[in-house]
Amino acid sequence: MVLTLHHLGISQSERIVWLLEELGIEYKLVKYVRDPVLAPESLKSIPGNATGKAPFLEDLDAGITLSESGAICEYIMAKYAGKDDGIKLNKKFAEEGYVDYIYWFHWVNAGLQPAMLGSMFFDLSPLPEDDQTKAWTNGRLHAALRHIDERLRDSKWLAGDDFTAADIMVVYSLTTQRYYGPLVGYEKFPNIVRFLKDAGEREAYRSAMEKGDPEMTLLIGAEAPKQSILAAGGVGSDIWKK
Ligand SMILES: N[C@@H](CCC(=O)N[C@@H](CS)C(=O)NCC(=O)O)C(=O)O
Structure with missing residues (x-):
């Protein structure tokens, strides 16, 4: 069974979607919409998701669930990255960098x-x-x-x-x-x-x-957004949409 990544829209879990895409690993993406700022009940109530937050990873074959984007990156890279000279996104001890x-x-x-x-x-x-x-x-x-x-x-x-x-x-x-x-x-x-x-x-x-996040305008440039989602009352506002 492939990894399952629980992804909350407009959130830190985009890091893990990106990591998985860079590594070319097959995975299942389950998406959630904020309610209207915090996590919806469906994300908070997943067994094992003690913090109720995203990202949340399930590796069901290994019997493992994991929170924290840094820990999830480390886990995925330890298990999959650089195998058979494949893509590697970390540095080992004594390696340059x-x-x-x-x-x-x-x-x-x-x-x-x-x-x-x-x-x-x-x-x-x-x-x-x-x-x-x-x-x-x-x-x-x-x-x-x-x-x-x-x-x-x-x-x-x-x-x-x-x-x-x-x-x-x-x-x-x-x-x-x-x-x-x-x-x-x-x-x-x-x-x-x-x-x-x-x-x-x-x-x-x-x-x-x-x-x-197909609906989101990417904030990849220098310019600051004009208003925050928090000030706008949550993701129901369209200030973040394309
Ligand atoms: N330090 C954690 C932060 C996780 C976190 O705060 N996730 C936010 C999204 S950016 C979340 O799930 N918020 C919903 C909530 O707090 O209910 C990480 O790096 O994964």
Whole structure:
């Protein structure tokens, strides 16, 4: 039996659809629509989905279910990637780019994504623009964006010349995440813009987005969205649609 990926529209689970498309692995995609922001009951109630969130993976032959996009990437790559000299999207210990690979792969959900979420929540709060905690939070976001922009000034992909799962992990946080906030543009970050263009031109990215979120306008450019899905009341609004 093939892997089953439970994918919530306009969410971090796009990372796993993309990974599977890059690796050319056969899989079953089960899609869910937000209700109207959080996960619907049908996703939360799948046996084994303790967090109720997406992505959620089932490898029924192996008796395994798994949450967390980073862990799911690692699992799929450990099981399938690079077998018989096939496509490999990670770096092994002592291989060139290994340290950069593990650093950026983990930094995404430990550094960038929390910084994006912090600013997302502050943008929704009624605090005045000159509030000190808001300024700290936005400072943290801009420091994170500067950090990745500087890395991408010197390197085509995050781990070096080779495209890896670290790039897949980062792209959601820089693109689709902005539909919820922060409404940040990348005009001051030319290397992020170049990176997103390169990522967005990958065939597997295009087919993943077409399969997972065919109605969504991709936020792969520098421009910030005008309004957040949260401010618009959820996915029933059409601000994210093509
Ligand atoms: N750290 C987790 C985050 C998972 C997560 O927050 N998923 C969101 C979609 S982006 C979700 O399922 N939200 C629905 C909800 O919270 O009810 C990962 O990387 O997979």
